[in-house]
Amino acid sequence: MLLRCYQLIMKKIKINKSIYNTNDQIAKKLKEYFTQTSTYVVNLLASPGAGKTSLLESTIEKLGNKVKITVIEGDPYTSIDSERIKAKDILSVQINTKSGCHLEGNMIQKALDELDCNDVDLLFIENVGNLLCPAPWDLGEDIKVVIASLPEGDDKPLKYPEIFLASDVLIVNKIDLEGFIDSSSDTLIKNAKSIKPYLDIFPLSCRSGKGIDNWTNWLESKINVTSD
């Protein structure tokens, strides 16, 4: 029984390595395409319901008139998020992963059949809601942004360090609820910095609008630097 388990695990590791290698090759091609088309790409990561789509809506409201934005949406089922983005007059392609717990490079390649990145300055890839599985998957992005929602608790960077380690930016969302819940944005930020000291961090509330400008100003400066 033990030997059988060992064989299965070793097979799984070998296949996972092959799958990661295949993904890295695809991600390299994606990166080349995004560079050629001067498209700045953000891979957006978070638990379910942390506010990924709300952040996109707020970002579109602030930057949509200045920057050509497009969104690839990843969800197990439904096109609810994609419809929300389209309601802002922004092109959005929905990927449904079904049981799949993260996006992979080949899914982005397929979604690009419906997009021409020559017309895009800023491409958001909203990953599947999951604080674990999307971490190691390169999608050819410029940056990974993780959203931690304050009502989820301030200990998430300690429990789920891999996604914080993989990320370049931390958005602390739903700070308007501070005082109505037991977690603190200061503690969350301290915990995140203990995992990755040089994260760029933006506490904000998509609902109240507080802090959104800090995020969109920073993002706009990144796009301008990249397209110079």
Next chain:
Amino acid sequence: MLLRCYQLIMKKIKINKSIYNTNDQIAKKLKEYFTQTSTYVVNLLASPGAGKTSLLESTIEKLGNKVKITVIEGDPYTSIDSERIKAKDILSVQINTKSGCHLEGNMIQKALDELDCNDVDLLFIENVGNLLCPAPWDLGEDIKVVIASLPEGDDKPLKYPEIFLASDVLIVNKIDLEGFIDSSSDTLIKNAKSIKPYLDIFPLSCRSGKGIDNWTNWLESKINVTSD
């Protein structure tokens, strides 16, 4: 390239089937052990930070004097949750899955080396915070309970139906925040029922205590029925 991808996917499916079969055999043995020792087992599922450990704390406060409770905690890293349970004078065994996104039967088997279920009426298995991956894994439990936290949004049953379909009970947590957020518990419940009409549903707030009695009374009646 396509052929290579196809081969990898077919290998992965074959191995996943073998792993599921192996898990089902282990789960069957776990179920036999839990039945022999008259232990009622709850597999607790939710996104990160939906309130799994808070629900356990509230349940222990209500039932801890009447029912012998023990907890197996699953988290990628840290023993924060296990320490919270131990602070309530309840035995708790921490499993750290690292990159692993769900608990499997063999992990429960190993945790049981540190427990004697002859001394346990009610065993909670707090799964890894993840609204996708734990759904298909049988741990020998009597029931699966999913927590949906209201600040996560009321559309989660539609986007992540598999975990709601796999569950027997839905806890709608953090209802004290209704009015401060855009999601509604009525809509969440309506969406959950559209996926699985016969879910037992308990709206509650671990923070305010509202609704906890409905849940603990129901749970106590289940344990009594089982141990009769």
